[in-house]
Amino acid sequence: MENYTIIQTCTSFPTKSRAFEIAKLFVAERSVACAQISDNTMSIYHWNGVFNQDKEVLMTLKTPRSMYKEVESRIMEHHPYVNPEIIGIPVIMGSEKYMSWLRKQSTERRDG
Numbered sequence: 001m002e003n004y005t006i007i008q009t010c011t012s013f014p015t016k017s018r019a020f021e022i023a024k025l026f027v028a029e030r031s032v033a034c035a036q037i038s039d040n041t042m043s044i045y046h047w048n049g050v051f052n053q054d055k056e057v058l059m060t061l062k063t064p065r066s067m068y069k070e071v072e073s074r075i076m077e078h079h080p081y082v083n084p085e086i087i088g089i090p091v092i093m094g095s096e097k098y099m100s101w102l103r104k105q106s107t108e109r110r111d112g
Contacts (some may be wrong), residue, residue, distance in 0.1 A: 006091040006102050007068045011075055012043065012056040012086055019033070019057040022078050031071055032061040033105035062102055 009032075013019040016039045023035035038058045045052050063071050067086050073088050091099075 005065055005095070006099060007063055007071075007073055008063050008091055009063065009075075009090045010058065010069065010087045010089065011053045011061075012041065012058050012080070014054075014056060014080060016057045018042040018080060019059045022075075023059060023061075025078070026061065026071070026074065030105060031067065031074055032063045033102040034062050061093070064103060 013022070014015070016037065018038045019039075023037055025031045027035055035105050039055075039057045041056045043052070043054050043056045053112075061071060072088070077080060094102075
């Protein structure tokens with residue numbers, strides 16, 4: 001298995017419908033191999049000097065490392081937040097069958 005060829009990108013949204021809309025777009029255009037959406041996340045943070053506690057929807061995206069910057073840019077383009085959470089985490093291990101499937105998704109985009 002190649003080291004760090006897949007990046008898991010995490011971001012959050014204010015609503016499940018917005019996360020779902022963007023996830024469908026990214027998967028359809030093959031910017032990402034897959035997207036997972038988890039709702040009922042509680043975020044606690046300071047923003048502009050104010051303490052906040054908000055329900056959010058967490059979205060996890062998997063993509064080849066070579067496409068991370070494009071995915072980051074696409075999230076910024078479609079995200080309703082001024083400064084959205086966008087965190088890319090290298091996947092250091094995974095079943096070879098699954099990792100192969102993830103890599104194939106971007107190959108099909110380039111070849112398709």
